[in-house]
Amino acid sequence: QKEVEQNxxxxxxxxxxIASLNCTYSDRVSQSFFWYRQYSGKSPxxxxxxxxxxxxxxxxxxxxxxxxxxxxxxxIRDSQPSDSATYLCAVILSGTYKYxxxxxxxxxxxx
Amino acid sequence: xxxxxxxxxxxVTQMGQEVILRxxxxxxxxxxxxxxxxxxxxxxxxxxxxxxxxxxxxxxxxDQFSVERPDGSNFTLKIRSTKLEDSAMxxxxxxxxxxxxxKSGANVLTFGAGSRLTVL
Numbered sequence: 001q002k003e004v005e006q007n008x009x010x011x012x013x014x015x016x017x018i019a020s021l022n023c024t025y026s027d028r029v030s031q032s033f034f035w036y037r038q039y040s041g042k043s044p045x046x047x048x049x050x051x052x053x054x055x056x057x058x059x060x061x062x063x064x065x066x067x068x069x070x071x072x073x074x075x076i077r078d079s080q081p082s083d084s085a086t087y088l089c090a091v092i093l094s095g096t097y098k099y100x101x102x103x104x105x106x107x108x109x110x111x
Numbered sequence: 112x113x114x115x116x117x118x119x120x121x122x123v124t125q126m127g128q129e130v131i132l133r134x135x136x137x138x139x140x141x142x143x144x145x146x147x148x149x150x151x152x153x154x155x156x157x158x159x160x161x162x163x164x165x166x167x168x169x170x171x172x173x174d175q176f177s178v179e180r181p182d183g184s185n186f187t188l189k190i191r192s193t194k195l196e197d198s199a200m201x202x203x204x205x206x207x208x209x210x211x212x213x214k215s216g217a218n219v220l221t222f223g224a225g226s227r228l229t230v231l
Contacts, residue, residue: 101154
């Protein structure tokens with residue numbers, strides 16, 4: 001089983017809609033989870049971190065964590081064409097300092 | 112805003128040559144990382160470095176690779192005897208260590224812009 005799994009997409013949503021991105025992870029004891037955005041040819045940039053079960057909101061972004069189901073998601077409200085990018089889920093493996101990334105989900109927001 | 116600086120942005124080399132990729136992490140950060148991303152693939156962990164030594168490394172990080180912090184600011188990745196399959200984007204990243212490595216806030220990994228390595 002892969003350590004961090006994401007659907008590669010592309011996920012296409014119309015402008016103004018909600019985009020929902022999902023991620024599952026295999027390490028039951030992991031405590032730290034991150035969503036990064038990566039534009040083509042650029043480096044990953046942090047969108048949000050989440051450490052506790054439940055929802056965490058930051059502007060148009062909401063991260064959701066369910067440790068029992070080993071599931072992290074990212075909701076993007078009022079999606080804009082500028083949100084078109086690859087969204088990377090990352091997890092710190094328990095007992096380590098290793099950040100493991102998923103393959104990323106490519107999001108396309110259609111104007 | 113503080114940033115991680117990487118040089119060169121693009122390097123072209125011949126197979127079998129040695130390359131050194133350089134990084135200047137954020138000044139108060141203490142953990143340093145190298146990641147690799149082959150075109151169209153995932154961001155892969157190579158190595159983490161703390162307190163002047165490697166703390167963890169992946170299976171990819173074999174004897175061909177080495178890291179060094181030659182002074183108080185630079186963090187380098189050396190790739191010896193480059194192969195065609197070493198062609199990739201190499202990202203340096205750093206993070207600040209707070210009261211504990213797994214506490215919130217201290218765990219945000221900040222990436223540099225990357226160094227694209229092309230091996231011919």
